[in-house]
Amino acid sequence: MNKKLWAAMFVLGLLALLAGCSKKENTNEEQTTSPSSEMKPSATATPIDPATAASVSGTVTFGGAAPKAAKIDMSQDAACKGNNVAETIVANDGKLANVFVYVKDGLGDRTFDVPKDSVTIDQKGCRYHPHVLGVMTGQNIEIRNDDETTHNIHPTPKDNREWNESQPPKAAAIEKNFAREEIMLPVKCNQHPWMKMYVNVVKTPFYAVTGEDGKYEIKGLPPGDYTLAFVQEKLGEQTQKITLAAKDSKTVDQGFKP
């Protein structure tokens, strides 16, 4: 085979590679099973007796003086107006918001249906709403852009597939899901580098995110021994062992320190 033919094959191969990479990626990582938003038992899900279901709730606190929130400079895009305070640590009167609380261990081999309902990430005021999101593996996430500027949504996972798509103003919502469990999966916008949020992907429906009052509640747990994890983007993870009897309604508070 002569040199010219080799060179032509190399160039064609390179173009094919680039064309393949440029193709729009499939929106969904994997097909979801027929989900149920009400967690009704199905052929694949492990049933939970509602008569014995327990719940756990509590307040997450932040000890010490809350650090002063950093100011965000949004001046590089005139379309970005709104709250310009960073959400790295949001603590009001010692109550810590945006903590992801989930049952880390104790559910054994139980399986759960994927909720039919989508969860929403809204880009508004060049911020992500919410800042911390919980979602089940395979659950649909609807991403909207309510701003008058183009955003790009770029998750940077460790265990899931990375993607990066732009979304102009008034564009149709982008729908995605994540196939594997991953806690504090960062999502960012490379056009507006202050825009960051975290998606927490778990296999069970037993999770919650603390509100501004630091409170959370997880319902419908079967009786058992569990490890409850509290994860904050900057302060890391803390865990507690808990035991829930049938119909228990336990209060489990957790404190973080700077």
Place this chain on the structure above:
Amino acid sequence: MPAVGRASCPPTAGGNAHRTAAGTAALHKPQEPLLQPIAISYNRAHHRFAIFVAVVTFFLIIAGALVTSNDAGLSVPDWPTSFGSLYKIPHLVGGVKFEHTHRMIAQFVGFLSIILAVWTWRADPRRWMKYLGLTALSLVIAQGILGGITVLFYLPPAVSSAHAALAQTFFCVVVLIALFTGQNWVEEIPLVEIDRERPSLFALVLFSIVVLYVQLILGAMFRHHGLSWWPHVLNAATVAIVLTWTCVRALSRYSGLDGVRRPAITLLSLLIAQLCLGFVAFLTRVAWGHDAVQPELPMVVSTVAHVAVGALLLATTVVLAAQVWLRIPVVEERIPSRERKQVAA
């Protein structure tokens, strides 16, 4: 003391073997085809165009550094198109402003490189210069492909670092083209001094290029999250020692040679500036800026300046290497015995 004399014989076929200097042809036998003199005259337009390409390339490096420092590498998610178009200019706000501007300057440099390669091929009689022009063109094409791959694969550290390193390699090649097409290089019969010291100055300059290149890769890997900061900081000490040694040798022994003294002084000045900038960049990015919610101006300014001065430092070292190769031949290895007498003082 080094031997000093006017070079009646070019030290290299790649250096001034092409000159029309009267004595050159007489000193070489016909069986030495590489040292055959080639008629060449200074082409001002070609030389100035090469300088222009080098200057635009320097701005391209700054534009690329701005992309990285502003974390804007993926603000335009597609390639080779930008938001689906090859020619439409998107709304230049946020990260797009940096990324798309970088792409536009890169396209311009690619276009200039084609002209430079074709012009050099047609106008420069030196065969090795023709290949140098083609090398520049090949590098800029490879650089464009690397830039595309790094976007399509979400900035893998190895690819992004290769993109950063190749950028400065291309810059050095274009600077060399500008140097080799310059009037001094083409027409001057250089003042030559013989180097009998070990390690030779030329070896020192080559070693400087190696440590600088390693430093460039370490710095790029750190900037692109492929490596911690400490290898780059540790190697900075090696760079400082080797470059200082090289400059001190050049200035203490060969200060009479303008072609060596000027780049050596420039190199030393840039080294000092670069060490200061590196310290400031470390403070603004590693010490103070690791928790920043967005790229802050002091970090952006200091890191971009650090990249820019780094590029100048590498290019100056490459220029010094070329000048030392031309003007300070290593006596045992490169000067035939019959010619030593002619150049000895």
